[in-house]
Amino acid sequence: MLHRLFVAAGLALSIAVIIAGCQASTAAPTAQDAKQFLDEVDTTLNRLALDASRAGWVAQNFITVDTEAMDARATQAFSDASSRWAKQAVRFDNVEVPADQRRQLNLLKVSLVLATPSDPKESEELTNLVSSMRGVYGKGKWCPDSAKAESCMNIDDITKLLATSRNEKEIRAAWEGWHTISPPIKKDYQRFAELSNKGAKELGFADTGAMWRAKYDMAPDAFTKELDRLWDQVRPLYLQLHAYVRMKLHQKYGDVVPQKGPLPAHLLGNIWAQDWSNVYDLVAPANADAGFSLTDILKRRKMSAIDMVKAGERFYSSIGLAPLPQTFWERSLFLRPKDREVVCHASAWDIDSVNDVRIKMCIDQTAEDFSTIHHELGHNYYQRAYNTLPMIFRDSANDGFHEAIGDTIALSVTPEYLVKIGLLDKAPDASRDIGLLLSRALEKVAFLPFGLLIDQWRWKVFSGEITPAQYNQAWWDLRLKYQGVAPPSPRGDEFFDPGAKYHVPDNTPYTRYFLADILQFQFHRALAKTAGCTTPLHRCSIYESKQAGQRLNNMLSMGLSKPWPDALAAVTDSNEMDASAILDYFAPLQKWLQEQTKGQPVGW
Numbered sequence: 001m002l003h004r005l006f007v008a009a010g011l012a013l014s015i016a017v018i019i020a021g022c023q024a025s026t027a028a029p030t031a032q033d034a035k036q037f038l039d040e041v042d043t044t045l046n047r048l049a050l051d052a053s054r055a056g057w058v059a060q061n062f063i064t065v066d067t068e069a070m071d072a073r074a075t076q077a078f079s080d081a082s083s084r085w086a087k088q089a090v091r092f093d094n095v096e097v098p099a100d101q102r103r104q105l106n107l108l109k110v111s112l113v114l115a116t117p118s119d120p121k122e123s124e125e126l127t128n129l130v131s132s133m134r135g136v137y138g139k140g141k142w143c144p145d146s147a148k149a150e151s152c153m154n155i156d157d158i159t160k161l162l163a164t165s166r167n168e169k170e171i172r173a174a175w176e177g178w179h180t181i182s183p184p185i186k187k188d189y190q191r192f193a194e195l196s197n198k199g200a201k202e203l204g205f206a207d208t209g210a211m212w213r214a215k216y217d218m219a220p221d222a223f224t225k226e227l228d229r230l231w232d233q234v235r236p237l238y239l240q241l242h243a244y245v246r247m248k249l250h251q252k253y254g255d256v257v258p259q260k261g262p263l264p265a266h267l268l269g270n271i272w273a274q275d276w277s278n279v280y281d282l283v284a285p286a287n288a289d290a291g292f293s294l295t296d297i298l299k300r301r302k303m304s305a306i307d308m309v310k311a312g313e314r315f316y317s318s319i320g321l322a323p324l325p326q327t328f329w330e331r332s333l334f335l336r337p338k339d340r341e342v343v344c345h346a347s348a349w350d351i352d353s354v355n356d357v358r359i360k361m362c363i364d365q366t367a368e369d370f371s372t373i374h375h376e377l378g379h380n381y382y383q384r385a386y387n388t389l390p391m392i393f394r395d396s397a398n399d400g401f402h403e404a405i406g407d408t409i410a411l412s413v414t415p416e417y418l419v420k421i422g423l424l425d426k427a428p429d430a431s432r433d434i435g436l437l438l439s440r441a442l443e444k445v446a447f448l449p450f451g452l453l454i455d456q457w458r459w460k461v462f463s464g465e466i467t468p469a470q471y472n473q474a475w476w477d478l479r480l481k482y483q484g485v486a487p488p489s490p491r492g493d494e495f496f497d498p499g500a501k502y503h504v505p506d507n508t509p510y511t512r513y514f515l516a517d518i519l520q521f522q523f524h525r526a527l528a529k530t531a532g533c534t535t536p537l538h539r540c541s542i543y544e545s546k547q548a549g550q551r552l553n554n555m556l557s558m559g560l561s562k563p564w565p566d567a568l569a570a571v572t573d574s575n576e577m578d579a580s581a582i583l584d585y586f587a588p589l590q591k592w593l594q595e596q597t598k599g600q601p602v603g604w
């Protein structure tokens with residue numbers, strides 16, 4: 001399943017621009033000044049977030065040059081203000097203020113993803129570099145036949161080919177082709193790292209990577225160690241999955257896939273080998289058929305898009321959360337309009353940071369969309385739960401939490417749940433579980449090492465541990481170390497393969513996706529326990545459990561007002577992240593994988 005865009009009205013927006021003439025007062029600031037500053041931020045943030053959300057909503061629902069320009073303008077105003085506040089908040093570092101105000105000031109300081117240097121020339125250069133790298137990626141195309149424009153493939157075409165083709169030569173050509181788009185931005189990336197580090201240093205951080213890690217309520221180095229600890233927990237399961245998939249792909253492709261050693265990065269159904277769901281048919285167990293098709297059932301019952309969303313709402317009502325406001329039904333987009341261009345990528349919106357929540361989705365009668373609806377609504381319920389806090393706190397406990405909530409609820413869309421809401425007569429028996437679990441593992445377990453390594457690479461680039469001459473080699477070293485994948489052909493220094501992943505040229509931090517992947521299983525396990533589930537975890541739905549809903553809401557309503565370990569403890573009774581919930585969830589699969597790979601090499 002693709003990651004779904006979450007549009008936060010909080011401080012997540014990134015581009016910082018130069019603040020000219022930031023007035024410095026000579027008198028030492030007082031607690032009263034700090035309070036006044038935060039009050040002003042609250043009011044202005046509310047207004048700018050509202051403007052940006054409205055402009056963004058209209059731009060994505062009516063794509064025209066004008067709406068895009070208005071959207072860009074509103075976003076810029078929001079970013080400019082965030083950047084200004086980050087710099088101004090430093091003034092109050094030595095002022096004694098109440099704890100919740102101190103937290104707000106700290107959050108303002110760590111809110112930036114990109115800090116521009118105070119030198120106006122350098123600042124402008126940096127802003128232009130990011131736009132330019134984005135542009136190169138966005139326009140990126142590979143043309144197998146340079147004489148024929150119609151042969152050119154953009155990332156959507158490449159994605160489709162990698163997902164569906166089983167012709168190794170064709171896949172390899174497309175893989176290599178897509179990786180030709182990024183060498184031109186290698187020099188830009190090097191300069192970008194230099195300048196963004198300069199800006200981060202001016203804000204008091206060692207480098208840009210340290211600034212990103214500072215968002216996590218712990219020392220940057222401690223956070224890095226924490227991630228490694230989580231990965232070590234789940235690595236044995238990944239190794240089993242890796243060994244099994246290697247064995248099956250060897251059967252399919254022959255010696256292109258070695259019997260031991262790393263998997264070829266191009267044959268996993270995804271250009272970055274981050275989600276292996278698309279090769280499910282090549283690795284599926286013999287009795288993989290789930291015994292029912294929700295997609296068929298939705299079609300047979302003629303469930304409309306609204307019916308499907310209503311079913312999603314009923315899930316949340318069943319755990320005790322208040323129904324969605326009338327405006328949700330009036331203002332959301334549920335169907336692809338026939339008369340205009342819209343961005344159909346599913347997303348959840350919080351327009352006024354209070355009650356005007358919406359989703360924007362082009363719903364099809366499919367099992368996937370049914371699950372996605374539950375996911376998107378998770379964002380909306382989170383947004384509404386924290387809507388009385390100061391604006392700076394109206395966000396998730398850390399950036400992994402928002403995605404994790406939607407996915408946690410989607411884990412409760414089980415066959416038993418479908419039986420309870422009358423969509424299915426009878427849940428398939430346990431012998432069918434391996435297929436469901438394997439298909440979920442190809443998505444969620446396969447993703448983990450990739451989710452981790454993108455920022456491992458960037459943090460080392462920002463800190464200087466990886467030099468520009470080592471960019472590509474270090475990238476493949478990390479991919480080998482964590483994912484156990486290798487490129488289909490030698491990747492020398494002339495390439496810049498990290499740049500072929502959207503989030504690198506776009507400068508979007510990536511660790512949040514790793515965290516969300518870990519957290520959702522931890523939440524699910526804790527809520528399943530609260531709900532009194534006696535079934536295996538993958539069979540448990542928290543549907544109708546008011547107690548589980550209460551616990552969940554306790555955490556949601558904290559927003560960003562407390563350190564994330566406190567929010568975590570509200571649901572799990574522990575303030576430590578714990579990847580063992582993933583092992584519990586996939587326990588039957590892990591056992592099965594061990595049997596399948598008996599006598600086969602494991603690891604690379």
Ligand SMILES: [Zn+2]
Nearest residue numbers: 004006403406
């Ligand atoms: Zn989402």
